[in-house]
Amino acid sequence: MALMIPPVKLKWLEHLxxxxxTDDSESISTREGVSVLYSKLxxxxxxxxLPQQVLCLKGPQLPDFERESLSSDEQEHYLDAxxxxxxxxxxxxCSDSPFASALRKRLLVLQRIFFALSNKHHDKGKVKQQQHxxxxxxxxxxxxxxxxRPRSSTDALxxxxxxxxxxxxxxxxRQSWMMPPPGPGGLNLCNDVIxxxxxxxxxxxxxxxxxxSKIPPMGLDCLTQVTTxxxxxxxPNSGADVLGRRLASELLLGLAAxxxxxxxxxxxxxxxxxxxxxxxxxxxxxxxxxxxNQEGLIGYDCFMNILMQMRRSLGSSADRSQWREPTRxxxxxxxxxxxxxxxxxxxxxxxxxxxxxxxxxxSLQTGEAPMVSETCEVYVWxxxxxxxxxxxxxxKILQPKLAPSFAxxxxxxxxxxxxxxxxxxxxxxxxxxGSYGRLGLGDSNxxxxxxxxxxxxHRAIKKVTSSKGSDGHTLAFTTEGEVFSWGDGDYxxxxxxxxxxxxxxxxxxxxxxxxxxxxxxxxxxxxxxxSEDGELNTWGxxxxxxxxxxxxxxxxxxxxxxxxxNVGEVSCGSSHTIALSKDGRTVWSFGGGDNxxxxxxxxxxxxxxxxxxxxxxxxxxxxxxxxxSSLALTSTGQVIAINVAVGMSV
Numbered sequence: 001m002a003l004m005i006p007p008v009k010l011k012w013l014e015h016l017x018x019x020x021x022t023d024d025s026e027s028i029s030t031r032e033g034v035s036v037l038y039s040k041l042x043x044x045x046x047x048x049x050l051p052q053q054v055l056c057l058k059g060p061q062l063p064d065f066e067r068e069s070l071s072s073d074e075q076e077h078y079l080d081a082x083x084x085x086x087x088x089x090x091x092x093x094c095s096d097s098p099f100a101s102a103l104r105k106r107l108l109v110l111q112r113i114f115f116a117l118s119n120k121h122h123d124k125g126k127v128k129q130q131q132h133x134x135x136x137x138x139x140x141x142x143x144x145x146x147x148x149r150p151r152s153s154t155d156a157l158x159x160x161x162x163x164x165x166x167x168x169x170x171x172x173x174r175q176s177w178m179m180p181p182p183g184p185g186g187l188n189l190c191n192d193v194i195x196x197x198x199x200x201x202x203x204x205x206x207x208x209x210x211x212x213s214k215i216p217p218m219g220l221d222c223l224t225q226v227t228t229x230x231x232x233x234x235x236p237n238s239g240a241d242v243l244g245r246r247l248a249s250e251l252l253l254g255l256a257a258x259x260x261x262x263x264x265x266x267x268x269x270x271x272x273x274x275x276x277x278x279x280x281x282x283x284x285x286x287x288x289x290x291x292x293n294q295e296g297l298i299g300y301d302c303f304m305n306i307l308m309q310m311r312r313s314l315g316s317s318a319d320r321s322q323w324r325e326p327t328r329x330x331x332x333x334x335x336x337x338x339x340x341x342x343x344x345x346x347x348x349x350x351x352x353x354x355x356x357x358x359x360x361x362x363s364l365q366t367g368e369a370p371m372v373s374e375t376c377e378v379y380v381w382x383x384x385x386x387x388x389x390x391x392x393x394x395x396k397i398l399q400p401k402l403a404p405s406f407a408x409x410x411x412x413x414x415x416x417x418x419x420x421x422x423x424x425x426x427x428x429x430x431x432x433x434g435s436y437g438r439l440g441l442g443d444s445n446x447x448x449x450x451x452x453x454x455x456x457x458h459r460a461i462k463k464v465t466s467s468k469g470s471d472g473h474t475l476a477f478t479t480e481g482e483v484f485s486w487g488d489g490d491y492x493x494x495x496x497x498x499x500x501x502x503x504x505x506x507x508x509x510x511x512x513x514x515x516x517x518x519x520x521x522x523x524x525x526x527x528x529x530x531s532e533d534g535e536l537n538t539w540g541x542x543x544x545x546x547x548x549x550x551x552x553x554x555x556x557x558x559x560x561x562x563x564x565x566n567v568g569e570v571s572c573g574s575s576h577t578i579a580l581s582k583d584g585r586t587v588w589s590f591g592g593g594d595n596x597x598x599x600x601x602x603x604x605x606x607x608x609x610x611x612x613x614x615x616x617x618x619x620x621x622x623x624x625x626x627x628x629s630s631l632a633l634t635s636t637g638q639v640i641a642i643n644v645a646v647g648m649s650v
Contacts, residue, residue, distance in 0.1 A: 008108070009048045016044060017116035028109055031102050038105040047108060077628065081595070159218050166222065169193070170229045177240045190240070194247040197226075201254040206309060210260035227255060227267075234275050236282060236295055245295075249275070249336065250302045257306045265347055272298075272340035297333040300326065303342075310346050378406035386417045387448035388432030405450055415466025415474060415522075421450060426460025426479060428453045436488040437503030438472035444503070455484060455505050467493075469524040469574060469627070476505065481516030483508045483529055491525050492556025493540030499556065511537060511558045523572025523625070528579075529558060534566040536579055544575040545607030546591035552607070564588055564609045573597065573625030578632075578642075579609060584619045587612040587632060589642070595628045599642035612642065 027033025041047040070078075094100060176190045212220060233240045233248035240248065252271065256264035279296035303326065311323065324345055326338035379400035380389040389397060390405040406412065411422040418432030418439055429450040430439040437444055440453045455461070459478040466474040466487075473487035473494055484505040485494040492499055495508045516532035526540030526547060537558035538547040545552060548561045568582035576591030576598055588609035589598040596603055599612040619635040630642035 007050045011046055012115050020113050020116040034106045037109045166225050191244050198251045207260040209258040231271050236278050249298050269340045269344050272336040276337035296336045298336050298339050300328045300332050300334040303339050376409055378403050378409055386433035386446050388417055388419045390431050413464040413466050416472040420464045428461050436471045436501050438487040440486040440505045442503050465520050465522045467522040475520040475522050477517045477520050483517050491541035491554050493527050495539045495558050497557050519569050521570050521572040524574040528570040528572050530567050530570050536561040536567045544592035545605050546575050548590045548609050550607045571623050571625040574627040578623040578625040578630050580623045587615045597630050
C-alpha cells in the first residue's frame, strides 16, 4: 500500500483578497517563498486538506499460463493490463516527489492570487470554489478551477443589443410588407432577408441545434423570437406577400429539422394546418386579396430535402412503397396541407420504428423478444474464417455487407466462429465452425451454409445464446420455457450432469424440469438461466465465484442461487455474471472482479451476488457482461459502462 498526497478543498475568503494583492508576488519564484504563502493558505483555512486515500497497488489478475493456452488477443490484453498497472505506479511515484508537491503548492498560490486580482480589476464574477478529490489511481489531484460567471453588465448590453436589433428588424419587415416602398425592390428586400437566413440554416450540418444544453440562453431566446415572428408571417392575413409567407414557412421547417425535436416538428405541422385552414376559409368567403392559387404552398424541393433526411434515418428496411409524398405543381411547389400530413406520417413512422427496439418493463419480466418486422435485412461483417457469415469466400468482411442468406431471420446469435438464426416459425439454423458439436447438427464438421437443427422433442425456439469463448457451447429456450444445450461439455457447462460433448440439442432436465425459463446466457465456461418465478440457476466452472454460490466449486447441473430473488435477466461474461431484477431497479454482479468489471469500485472477487450500488435509483432495461467489462442500458437510452469508475455514461 502507498499513501497518496492528500487532496484539498479550496475555500477562498473574499475579505482576504486585499492582502493577497499586496503580497510580494516575486516570492513565488522560490521554493521557500511558495512554502510561506502555502502555509498562509493553510493557516487561513482557505486550503483544507481532505482525508488521505489509500491506493491499492495490486496488479491485474493473470491466468495460469502453464495450464491455459491463450490467444494472441488475450496475451496482448494481459500485456496491456501489466503496462497500465506499471504506468499507474510510475505516475503515483512521480506525483509523490518533492518537485511535484512544490509545483502543486505553487499552482494553488497562483490560483489564489488570480482570484484576488480578477475580483478587483475585472467584472468577471467570482471563481467558483472547487472541492478536489482523487481523480485517478495515480494519486494526483488536478488543480482545475471552474469559472461560472454571473450575468455581467457586458452580457446585459449584448443581450439588449440583440433583442432590440431583432425587434427593430421584425418591425421594419412588417412595415415594408404593409407599406412597401415604391419601386420593384421594396418587397424583394424583405424576402431577401428571410432567404439569407434560410441559406445559413441549410448550410449547417444536420441537427446542429438539437443539443439545447450547448446553446447559450440568449441564443435560445433569439430562436424563440424568430420562430414566433415567422409563425405570424406564415398566416395569409399577416400582411406579407405570398413569397414572403412561403419563405417563412420553409425557414420554420428548416429550424424545426435542425432542432430535431418532436415538439418543433409538431408545431410546424400545426402551423401548416392552421395556415391551410385560413386559406380554405378565404376561398369560401371569396376574400381574394391576391391570387389564391398561390396561397398555402411551400417549395417542393425544400420540403422533400428535409423529409428525405428523416427517412434516411429509418434505414433501408423501411417499406418505401407506403411512403406518402405531396403532389408537385408545375411551379415546383406543393400544398402546405399535404406537406403537413406527410411530415406527421413520417413522425408516426419513426416513432413506430423506434418502439420496436424498446423493451418495456413487462417484456423484461416475461422475457419477450422485441418486435421485429416480417421482412428483415441482415448485415454482416468481421471474420468469416469458418463461413460463419455464410459468404462465398473466407476473407474478412471489413464493412457491413447485406447477407441475403439471413433474409427471413427474426433473431440472430453470433457465437465462437458460428452463427445461429431463428426463423419466424421457431426453427433454428446454424453455420460456421462445427468442432465439439457446437452447431448442434450431429457432427463436428464446418458448415458453409445455414442448416436446420433438429430438436427432440420438437419445439419452437424463442431465444439462442452461444458462448463467445472456450470451445463453444450453446443454450436455447423454447416458447414453453424449456432449455436445450449442446456443444462442448467441459466443466459441466451444458447442465446434463457430466462433461461430455453434446452434438445434438438436448433438453436439460433436473432442477429446470417443470420451470418456465424466460432468459438464458452462455458464458465462457459457465451458463445461467432465469425462470418465470424470478429464480436464478447457474452451472459450469465455478472458479472466481462466477456461479454465485459462495465458493469456487463447479456444478454440472443447474443450481439455484439462493441469495437473490425476483431476477428478470442474466448475462454471463468470461469469469463473472450480471443479473437484473424484474423491475429493472436492482443489478447484482459476482465472480472475477479484474478491471473493475463487477462495478463495486474495486477489483476484488465476489462469490455471492452483490448489489451494484452505483446503479441504484436508475431503471435498467438490459445488462450485458463481456470478457473484461460490463454494460447497462437505462430507460433513458444511456449506456453505462460498469468498471472501477462505475457510472460513466457512454
